[in-house]
Amino acid sequence: MKRSDRLFRWRDPYDIAGTDALFAAALAESAARQRAGCADYDRILTQLGYDEAALRAGDLSALPPVPTLYFKHHTLFSVPEKRLLICASSSGTGGVKSRVGLDAASLRRGLWMVLRMARRHCLLSARPCHYLILGYQPRRENETAFSKTGFGFTLFAPALSRTYALRWEQGAYRLDLAALRRRLECCAKGGAPIRTIGFPAYTFFLLREMEREGLRLQMPRGSLLTMGGGWKQFEGERVEKEELYRLAQDVLGIPETHCVEFFGAVEHPILYTTCEQHHFHVPVYGRVLIRDPDTLRPVPNGTAGLVNLLTPMADCMPILSVMTDDLGVLHDGGTCPCGCAAPWLEIIGRVGVRDIVTCAAVAADYLREGGLPQ
Numbered sequence: 001m002k003r004s005d006r007l008f009r010w011r012d013p014y015d016i017a018g019t020d021a022l023f024a025a026a027l028a029e030s031a032a033r034q035r036a037g038c039a040d041y042d043r044i045l046t047q048l049g050y051d052e053a054a055l056r057a058g059d060l061s062a063l064p065p066v067p068t069l070y071f072k073h074h075t076l077f078s079v080p081e082k083r084l085l086i087c088a089s090s091s092g093t094g095g096v097k098s099r100v101g102l103d104a105a106s107l108r109r110g111l112w113m114v115l116r117m118a119r120r121h122c123l124l125s126a127r128p129c130h131y132l133i134l135g136y137q138p139r140r141e142n143e144t145a146f147s148k149t150g151f152g153f154t155l156f157a158p159a160l161s162r163t164y165a166l167r168w169e170q171g172a173y174r175l176d177l178a179a180l181r182r183r184l185e186c187c188a189k190g191g192a193p194i195r196t197i198g199f200p201a202y203t204f205f206l207l208r209e210m211e212r213e214g215l216r217l218q219m220p221r222g223s224l225l226t227m228g229g230g231w232k233q234f235e236g237e238r239v240e241k242e243e244l245y246r247l248a249q250d251v252l253g254i255p256e257t258h259c260v261e262f263f264g265a266v267e268h269p270i271l272y273t274t275c276e277q278h279h280f281h282v283p284v285y286g287r288v289l290i291r292d293p294d295t296l297r298p299v300p301n302g303t304a305g306l307v308n309l310l311t312p313m314a315d316c317m318p319i320l321s322v323m324t325d326d327l328g329v330l331h332d333g334g335t336c337p338c339g340c341a342a343p344w345l346e347i348i349g350r351v352g353v354r355d356i357v358t359c360a361a362v363a364a365d366y367l368r369e370g371g372l373p374q
Contacts, residue, residue, distance in 0.1 A: 003029050004312040008109035010284050013116045014342040016333060019284045020058060026312040027320055028055045031063060034318045037078030041318040060287055061298045065308045065321040068267050071098040079103060079316045088148055088266055100266050103316040110269060110313065113285050117271045118156055121260065125157040127222065130187050132180050134198020134206070135229070136173060137164040153197045153226070160192055165202050177206045184210075184217055184252065193222035200227040200244060200261075201234035207247035218253035225254050228262030235350065241278060263347065267322045268309040272345065279336050279344040286311040288345050290330050291323065301330050304348060325351050 003026035010019055031052070035042035045064060054062035066076075077084075084101035102110070118124045135150045136142055154162055163183040166173045187194045196203065203225070210217075225248045231238045245256040263272040263280050270286040282288050289298050289308040299305045307328040310321045326347055333343040 002026070002105075004109065004315075005105075007312065008112045008285055013113075013120050013283045013285070014281055014340050015284055016282060016342045023284070023287060023312070024055055024058045024060060027060065027063060027310060028052055030312040030315065030320055031055070031318075033315065034078040034320070038076055038318055040074070041076055041078065044318075060310055060321075061289055063310070063321045065289075065291075065296075065310075065323040066318065067323040068098060068265065068325065071100075071267050071319075071322070075099055075317075077101060077317045084316060086148070089144055098266050100269070100314075100319065101316055102269070102314060106314045106316055109285075113283070113313075114152075114271060117273055117283065121273050123156045123224075123260075125222075127193065128158040128160045129193045129195050129222075130160050130183065131162045132165075132183060132194060132196045132198075133162060134165040134180070134196060134202040134227075136166045137168050139168055149228075150197055153195075157195065165198060165206075175202070177202070177209065180206055181210060181215070184219075185215075188217040188219060191220055193220045193224070195224045195226065197226045197228070199229045199231070201231045201237065203227055204237075204239060204244060204247070207244070207251045210251050211247060216251060216253075223252070223254050224258050224260060225252070226260040226262065228264070230350075238349075263345070265309065265322070265324060267319050268311060268324075269313060269319075270309070270311050275336065275338040275340055275344075277336055277338045279331075279338070280347070281336065281338075281340045281342040281344045282330075283342070285313060288328075288330050288343070290328060293351070296323070301332050301343065304329050306351075307345070307347070327351060 003022055007019060007022050007026050012018070031045065035045055044066065048064040050064055051062040081101065083103045085104055085107055087099060087101045089097040089099045131154045133150045133154070136144060138151050163180055165175060165177060165180055167176050167179070184194070245259050248254040248259055249256065257276065261274045261278065264270055268286065270283065272280040272283065275281055287310045289310065290303060290305040291297060291308050292299050293306050304327060307324045307326040308321065309324060312320060327349050329346045329348060331344050331346060333341045336344055
């Protein structure tokens, strides 16, 4: 059995200490396979001085990260594309998109992960519910990751209905928050719970408008408000999480304990789910390094920097270590009141406009050093 398979079948999804050695070995094993199947990735590792022995010894920083900026302009596959069973792209709010493909082995690991995490966070239920998806209505032509994960979320419990905020009409997606409001009013009169999933910006806009109109509802017992995907182009209107929790309680009657948030990236298909304290504990399927924005060197826990995400999940493309444009802090395990021993990641935002230029320049230099095309 491959080490990555052993990792993704691990019983406790937050046993970081028990899987550290296995994770490093799985990452090294995957890197060896993928550099053999992808000449560009082999060149990245060679030019940037990849030290396989150091990685196998537990130094995760020894595996050079590839900036998500690079994946937005270049596609790296380590297997023939015909072996890919699913393809997904980022939302592309900046005009360019990352495209990621997964083969059968990668999808199998993803299924093990999702089932284990959903069970751990009590998201699996046999009770039917109504889903409100604050994202894209699925279409065959729509390869965005959220259109796929949003629909996948509706498989955690039997779906009585699915109502989408972004509906395909007359050749384009159109935001229809009024349809969601009508569905909420209808659900408040019934007995089946609701589950929302979607961009926090759309969730905020919907609840804020309902509050302004004086509309107060009481969702049936067992309803959940879940969010993921970030604020994207609405970063300037971001509010604190506490304001979203207040709106959920005041407008929908959903308590804070039933508000859940997800974190992830199309280039890092690992499911991070908040605990009862709303912290993103790192699951065994991934690891997080925080790097200095100027030097790209790892910084100690508790220090802010760029978020570097690692996982050996994919066999088909080298997304083993990716550098995001998220700013975050990694906190020591055991410091969260929820009792989980795994470290937890705090996302504090994305780099600003001036910082984007700086980080893009660093990424460009980084790639140039690796001898890769710009």
